[in-house]
Amino acid sequence: MNIISYIHPTRTYLPCTGIGRHINHILLGLAAQEGVNLELFFSQQWLVAENKLDPRCPLRELPKHTFPTAENATERKWKLWGSPSMDNYIPNDADWLYAPMETYIPVSKCPVAVTIHDIQAFEPNLPWSGTWQHRWFSYKWGRWVRRALSECRVIFTVSEFSKQRMVNLLGANPQKIVVVGNGVEQSFFDIASINPTQLHRPVEAPYVFIIGGLRRKKGASNVLAVADALHQRKSYLHIVVAGESEVEYIEAVKTRSNLTLLGMVSDQELPRLLRGASSLLFLSPYEGFGIPALEAMAAGIPAIVSNCASLPEVVGDAGIVVNPEATHEIVDILINLENNSSLRQEYIQRGEVHAAKYTWSQCVERVASTLKQFA
Template identity: 65%
Template sequence: MQITSYIHPIRTYLPCTGVGKHINNMLLGLNNRDDISLELFFSQQWLTTNKQLNPLSPLSPLPFSTFPSAESTTERAWKLWGLPHMDRYIPTNTDWLYAPMETYLPVTKCPVAITLHDIQAFEPDLPWSHTWQHRLFAYRWGLWVRKALADCQVVFTVSEFSKQRMVDLLDANPDKIVTIGNGVDLSFFEIAKIAPADLNSIIDNPYIIIVGGLRQKKGADDVLAVARELYQRKSDLQIVIAGDSEASYVAAATEHPNVTLLGMVLDAELPQLLRCASSLLFLSPYEGFGIPALEAMAAGIPAVVSNRASLPEIVGDAGIVVDAVMTTAIVDILVDLDRIPKLREDYIQRGHRHVVTYTWTSCVERLVTAFNRFA
């Protein structure tokens, strides 16, 4: 099977977000299969001076073809007018044009499959749903998403939650939406074999790890409320935050002596950062999936997540699901996980049994099965 995959190369550069991890692992997995011939497809603006893909992308060794126009203006035209058709730029023997991310792709020579990781643009009840920024975002997505859902041969997503929201909010056909999920890199399982005492921790005190930065869309206000409560209780538990943070929350964090902002963390450093933590706290109000929760389980620490969107589905009974505004109850749980070895070990073992089913290999297998089914 010949697959041509459209990507935004910059999203694949390391370190990357959850969507970037999905793109990299799905395409590397496809490339490793004997029954698949894979070629990347992207704007030539991303080529380096030696006409190659930037080595910051793990996909840089893969074969590719390009189109000459700029990515942003070309995609805007695709989404507004369904033009220009891209048939002439993709290999003639392409069986599928596949995007492991959200876009609209106007071609006529082969079936098209895209990936919608979530549709938070259309959610009516998020804390930011009624801001002008979100309304503009929703308007722009509204210009093309329904058209993509109708025109694509198949639409992939990463959780049953996201699939159902496409049906509920956009009246999408559930029969053409396939949930393929996400996986966890082996490095997180490998680090779990090493005792935390044998690793160098970034701070002396025990800490709770937050992945995704201090941002409104990652539950920053609830995280800072937890930090405040811990400090008031004179707990030695610190809060360490990995990822880009919004400027207003960076300023707010300076008022909390038990909060450390690390900024972006290299992918190679994240497993050890998780392994040395007491627990993961993930109070995001909206996730299409929530990879950090599974990465924490794989690394051998308990995961405490909010009861919103896909997170209860993803962690199952292996995680601790909380109401993000119930600060006192959350702090009780975090303190107990650090102080009660039996409780902590119970959730570590639950997490281990749960997360072993989340492999990138199984995600790629579901993807290929869908290609064969919808061909």
């Protein structure tokens, strides 16, 4: 099976977000499968020394095809007008054009499969749904998503929640939407066997860990409320945040002694930081999946997640699901997990069993078998 995979190379550079991890693991896994010939497809603007992708890209050694025009301008034309056709840049023997991310690509010589990780753009009841930014975002996505849902032979997504929202909000055909999920790297399972007291810690105090930065779309206001309530309760628990944060929240942290921002951390550092934490707090109001929750479980710490979108589905009964605005309830849980070793151990054991069900190899196999079935 000959697969041409369209990517945005910058999304794959390490360290990367959950979608970047999905792209890297799925494509490297497909390339390693017997009977699969996978080649990348992207704008030649991303080629650097030795006619390869940036060294930060784990996919740089894979064979490739490129098109000569700039990525942003070309993709904007695809989404607005359905042109220019990419048939001239794709080999004649291609069995599939596959994009492990959201896009629309005008191609007629082979079937197309794309991955839509979530449809946040069309959600009407999010805290920011009434903003002009969200309305503009929804308008732009509306120009191409429905066309992709209609014309692509297969639509992949990462959760049953995202699949159902495509059906409910956009009238998508559920028969062509396939849930492939996400996985957890082995490094998170490996770190679980190490005594956390032996690891270098970002702060001396026991800490709750947050992944995704302090951003509105990650529930930053609720995190600040939790920090304030911990301070009022005179708790020694600290909150440590990994990821890029928005300016207003960076300023807010300056007045809170129990909050530390680490910024972006490497993939090598993340398992250690998780393992050293008392728990993971993930109060995002909207996720298509939510990989950090599973990474926390694999690393051997409890995961506390919001009761929104896909998160209850992803953690099942192995995580603690909360109303992200129930600040005092959340603080009670955080303190109880730190002080009650039997409760903490119960959720650690549940989490490790649950996280073990999510492997990248299974995700790769779902993609490969679907492409064979729908060819």
